[in-house]
Amino acid sequence: MSLFTSHCNKLLPAALAMSFLLQPDIARADDWNWHGYISQGAIYTTKNEFFGNSEDVSWDFNSVIGGVSWDATKRLRFSAQAIYRQAGETSPDKVYTDYAMIDFNLIDNLQGQMGIRAGRIKNPYGFFTDTRDIAANRSSVLLPESVYYDSLRDVFHTSDSISLYGSWYWGQHLIQVDALSGKPLFTEASANEFTIPLGIKGDFEGKDARIFRIMTESYGGKLRLAYTRAETLVKFTPDPGTREITVSPGVTMTAPLNGYPGKTRTKINIWSIEFNYGQWQFTSEILDWNLRRKDSSPRGGTEYDSLGMYGSIHYRINPQLQVYIRRDILYRNTDDKDGEKYAAATGNPAHNQYAFDTTVGVKFEPDDHWHLALEAHHVRGTAWLSYNDNDLSQASKKWTMIAAEVSYRF
């Protein structure tokens, strides 16, 4: 009897939950929704490479997206999207799952909404990460690299996770909260950004990702504010092998060929603000990135802080056309902003540690489907260039980039 009661205790909540989710309404054809998106870009750089062989104009900057969603019941929703994306050597050249998730809607009324999602979910990170592939939702052809680092897009874009979301109005303020916990996706291209500069080989495994974002939209969207806190934990297992290092004349020691095993924890804070006044839009985000690596090396690990920030001004000439200007700054290590310590220690150029990017551009949206944009970057520094596309020890400090993109969505 006690066994029966015990089972009932477990089954009853499950049965109640199922009856709650699977309310007696039959899904109709219009509960299915399809959508898609296609874009093609071109990049030209005077020096250095961005998204492929851009010194000769790179067309390896495109994406095709196809997605479907199904409202199975009033509270249960399934959605998935496949993506094929080319971005030079920084993205896997294949079709893969962009997101695939179940959404349990707990509260859905005119005053507020709340629910839980599970599966592969787009990360709530800053203003733009969850919609960074959609040109119309980006502020420019390329997002400011100091905060939305394209070389590590895959790590920060999606995660296999569970998230809790909610939104409600409080007077003139719309408040949206997202909290997510899961595993970050760590692709080979992302791993290369860490292993190539150190000349090592091994496996990275995303162990843990936790993200919290609160975003407000006030006075009908005139003022938007957001704060994001993200923490990731990544485990590194080097490929086997040893090498001899000469410590002093006649004295050698044995060290691992591919570095030491260890874990890297990153803690990221992003503060975001957008202000709309008439046809003007001012946007700024500041990213503070603390990276702490613990390993079995004699030093026991390393720790440093990166700082990224940008400010941009957009002006809408008319509903279809807007122009913009942006200043974007990245310091890889705030204790070595000019990169001189890094250069002395590694022999690599100091400009690998910083980047100052001034961008001007124009966007044109003739209707609800088409989007065209063109922009020019003048860059000093190479801190956000990809090791997959470049030999950064030979990179040029000052360079110019032209980026163009045309996209269609449905």
Place this chain on the structure above:
Amino acid sequence: MTALFLHWLRPLPCILILLSWPCLVQASEIPAQKVLVALHPPPYLEHLKLNEARAIFTMRVKHWQDGSDITVFVLPDQNDLHRNFVVQTLKLLPHQLRRHWNRQVYTGIGRAPVEVRSVTDMRQKLMATPGSIGYLPLSSNTGEVSDELIYFSLQ
């Protein structure tokens, strides 16, 4: 120091061109027109508050209080009546509303409203769809009392 100063000055011509552009190109203005929310409502609903309408048109709420589906009809983004409704009635920014819809669709968390081609199309679809909401211009036609639709300004 001089080099640093010159470096910051380099983008100045572009900035000046951008800042003077608004003076060269006249910004478009939306002709003022009275727009009313048009609702084919569940029986109990007679009006909406501003934030409730915003929650509906940003596609964050999917069902009425009685559990029936909310169907949202809108005109294309560039349509003057649509822009008029968004700016003057919802008191939102049209490009931000589109950003909400894109986020809903392309991150898999929701859907976009149903786009209709014209005011006539909007009226017909509203009348044919229980639980639907849209907007119509205040004119002799739409001002009439209808068995199916109710019209109101937002509070």
